[in-house]
Amino acid sequence: MATKARPATVKKIVAENRKARFNYEIVDTYEAGLVLTGTEVKSLREGKANIAESYASDEGGEIWLINSYLPEYLQANRFNHETRRRRKLLLSKREMHRLQNAVNREGMTLVPLKIYFNDRGRAKLELALAKGKKLHDKRESAKERDWNRQKSRLLKDRG
Numbered sequence: 001m002a003t004k005a006r007p008a009t010v011k012k013i014v015a016e017n018r019k020a021r022f023n024y025e026i027v028d029t030y031e032a033g034l035v036l037t038g039t040e041v042k043s044l045r046e047g048k049a050n051i052a053e054s055y056a057s058d059e060g061g062e063i064w065l066i067n068s069y070l071p072e073y074l075q076a077n078r079f080n081h082e083t084r085r086r087r088k089l090l091l092s093k094r095e096m097h098r099l100q101n102a103v104n105r106e107g108m109t110l111v112p113l114k115i116y117f118n119d120r121g122r123a124k125l126e127l128a129l130a131k132g133k134k135l136h137d138k139r140e141s142a143k144e145r146d147w148n149r150q151k152s153r154l155l156k157d158r159g
Helices: 039-048 076-080 093-106 136-158
Strands: 012-016 024-034 056-058 060-064 089-090 109-117 123-132
Touching: 012 039, 012 123, 024 093, 024 109, 039 056, 060 093, 060 123, 093 109, 093 123
Parallel strands: none
Antiparallel strands: 012 109, 024 089, 024 123, 056 060, 056 109, 060 089, 109 123
């Protein structure tokens, strides 16, 4: 008896930190839930969030998303949320301990990569455990990116 293949998960990306992969060397990624209010979810669904300057940190045994920007939901009036408040991340205890140890012992950083809605409609954050790149590493990755772009142009012209 054949088993049914699961459909591919559909992710609606709301916000993406595009500079993260340039500024950091990504070691590992985790998927974390977000503790949000109703107006924050509605604001996210409009797709105007920004996580470019945000980061995650360990405070009191929990992981928090700091400095992320979710604009106010215009129809909420007085029930609105603060735009730059700290938001708690939902991770398993094992993942939390692993991240805390990596940050405390190895000097790594927790960088948010993107916020998206999964196939069940839940807001999720892709969190990366990363090491900061030095200036020469950034130059090297820019050279490599330019070379790959040039190489694809040459192959396209040739064929």
